[in-house]
Amino acid sequence: MRQKTLVLYIRLSKEDDDVGISSEKEESNSITNQRMLLYDYLKSHPEFQDYRIIEKCDDGYSGKKFDRPQFVELMELVRRREVDCILVKDFSRFGRDYIEIGDYLEQLFPFLGVRFIAVNDRYDSQEGGKQTAGLEVAFKNFIYDFYSRDTSKKIRNVRNKMAKAGLFASANAPYGYLKSEEDKHKLVIDEEAAAVVREIFRLRLSGLSGNKIASILNEKEIPSPAQYALNYKRGMDWRRVNRKTAWEPTKVLAILRDERYAGNMVSLRRTLNGIYGADTPVEKEEWVRVENTHEAIVSYEDFAKTQTTFLTYQKSQPKAIQKYNTFTCAHCGRKLSFSKDRKKLLCRYGEVNPSEPCYKAAYPAEQLRVAVLDSLKWHFEQFVRWEQMKDQADQKEQSQLGTSGLEKRIDAQEKAKTILYEKYRDGRLSREEYISERNRVNLQLEEVQKQLKQIRMEREARENGETKLSEFSRLVQKYRYAETLTKELEQTFVEKVLVFDAEHIRITWKFEDVFAAVEAME
Numbered sequence: 001m002r003q004k005t006l007v008l009y010i011r012l013s014k015e016d017d018d019v020g021i022s023s024e025k026e027e028s029n030s031i032t033n034q035r036m037l038l039y040d041y042l043k044s045h046p047e048f049q050d051y052r053i054i055e056k057c058d059d060g061y062s063g064k065k066f067d068r069p070q071f072v073e074l075m076e077l078v079r080r081r082e083v084d085c086i087l088v089k090d091f092s093r094f095g096r097d098y099i100e101i102g103d104y105l106e107q108l109f110p111f112l113g114v115r116f117i118a119v120n121d122r123y124d125s126q127e128g129g130k131q132t133a134g135l136e137v138a139f140k141n142f143i144y145d146f147y148s149r150d151t152s153k154k155i156r157n158v159r160n161k162m163a164k165a166g167l168f169a170s171a172n173a174p175y176g177y178l179k180s181e182e183d184k185h186k187l188v189i190d191e192e193a194a195a196v197v198r199e200i201f202r203l204r205l206s207g208l209s210g211n212k213i214a215s216i217l218n219e220k221e222i223p224s225p226a227q228y229a230l231n232y233k234r235g236m237d238w239r240r241v242n243r244k245t246a247w248e249p250t251k252v253l254a255i256l257r258d259e260r261y262a263g264n265m266v267s268l269r270r271t272l273n274g275i276y277g278a279d280t281p282v283e284k285e286e287w288v289r290v291e292n293t294h295e296a297i298v299s300y301e302d303f304a305k306t307q308t309t310f311l312t313y314q315k316s317q318p319k320a321i322q323k324y325n326t327f328t329c330a331h332c333g334r335k336l337s338f339s340k341d342r343k344k345l346l347c348r349y350g351e352v353n354p355s356e357p358c359y360k361a362a363y364p365a366e367q368l369r370v371a372v373l374d375s376l377k378w379h380f381e382q383f384v385r386w387e388q389m390k391d392q393a394d395q396k397e398q399s400q401l402g403t404s405g406l407e408k409r410i411d412a413q414e415k416a417k418t419i420l421y422e423k424y425r426d427g428r429l430s431r432e433e434y435i436s437e438r439n440r441v442n443l444q445l446e447e448v449q450k451q452l453k454q455i456r457m458e459r460e461a462r463e464n465g466e467t468k469l470s471e472f473s474r475l476v477q478k479y480r481y482a483e484t485l486t487k488e489l490e491q492t493f494v495e496k497v498l499v500f501d502a503e504h505i506r507i508t509w510k511f512e513d514v515f516a517a518v519e520a521m522e
Helices: 029-043 069-079 098-112 133-164 191-205 210-219 225-231 249-257 300-307 365-388 390-400 404-425 431-479 487-493 512-521
Strands: 005-012 052-059 085-088 115-118 177-179 187-189 265-267 270-272 279-281 288-290 327-329 344-346 362-364 494-501 504-509
Touching: 005 029, 005 069, 029 052, 029 085, 052 069, 069 098, 098 115, 133 265, 133 288, 191 210, 191 249, 191 300, 210 249, 344 365, 362 365, 365 431, 365 487, 365 494, 365 504, 365 512, 404 431, 431 487, 487 494, 504 512
Parallel strands: 005 052, 005 085, 085 115, 327 494
Antiparallel strands: 177 187, 265 288, 270 279, 344 362, 494 504
């Protein structure tokens, strides 16, 4: 028998200022406190003593969206029916969109048999038979959602005022600066990192490219901004702790374009399109710029000269151009990019890091794309062959999933219960005989009802699967005879292509479950 599983879900919003600032903490107090509260709850409820405990923690993620990494992993376990109970501090830790939370609590979890407990809200779905439970949950989640919207509006107003006053309002100071101990909204120079920033500007003005500058910094083993922050426990991003970081051309160019190094505060360069919208860049003309707010690392004259080294060009491609790219370096995990002649796929990270196995890696682009297309078309042919054999199997399975016989048996047993009661009422059966016969019929009835429920669930799952297969079949017919791996084709079917070398790749498909099902039927 499978051991029951309970998942503790913990979340801390990315706006929390306590994340990673102190070197004496490995996590924020908020995460620690949530964990302590949940384990205290488990200790006081011995019913969970034999459960397997799993912890999922999203540290630094907003509850307004549900694409948090650990949350996604949790939902995958739920859908595989590997979770029996979810325990959270309160509804707001699970999420702040009251409509979507309602879908989980009222539809998905009951259907999959998952118990949900929110400790501080005193909610336990196992005790949720009260008529007011759904209304209470909806009302609380509505309040959480309203709170998020109200807080977002207030924060925007405060940030606008601070930006116009030339105050620094971000959680972490830009590389080369520290937040002043006297006033956290003022920047002061961090001399160790500032020396690197000055060197970057000097190298640029001497005529070097961002690529070459990144290579020089890596050869000198100068820590990248992310690594520097990790080394000194400043602005820690716990998602990067175990990730190897180095200088990349994009970071070098970002520093060279940042006017804050010339002593001017530039704010509100990005915004959210609504509370649940995507983080998007703001047009440069709309940035808030205030001069002489802090000590400059480079002179404004040098900064201005540096900007003239960047090429200005008019985009010839329409904005709707597809930029979907699935090709990824298997050694460092970075996306590969095309060479200027588009004949090679290059690892830009390895290009400036001599110690990496992907140093100066250049793979034949057309050869790799043909390999992906050939593999995809092989899967297409396997699916078409499987689909042709499927009709006969479907007819047999459909007959096995028939429910009319079970429904008739249920009707017959319900009538049998009525007849038993009439015999007892008329004195033809004693009380003991009646109870014994009734219990026997009830057991039979319960077994048939279980069978009926199982068949209906299988039928529903089958219908859902048929919908996906139907869509996949339509796509196969559309792309079956494709001669090149177009961006449209790549975006439709390919999740990721890990490139080890010119001859070895590993493909992850978007329809991996369909491909696996077809192979299993072979």
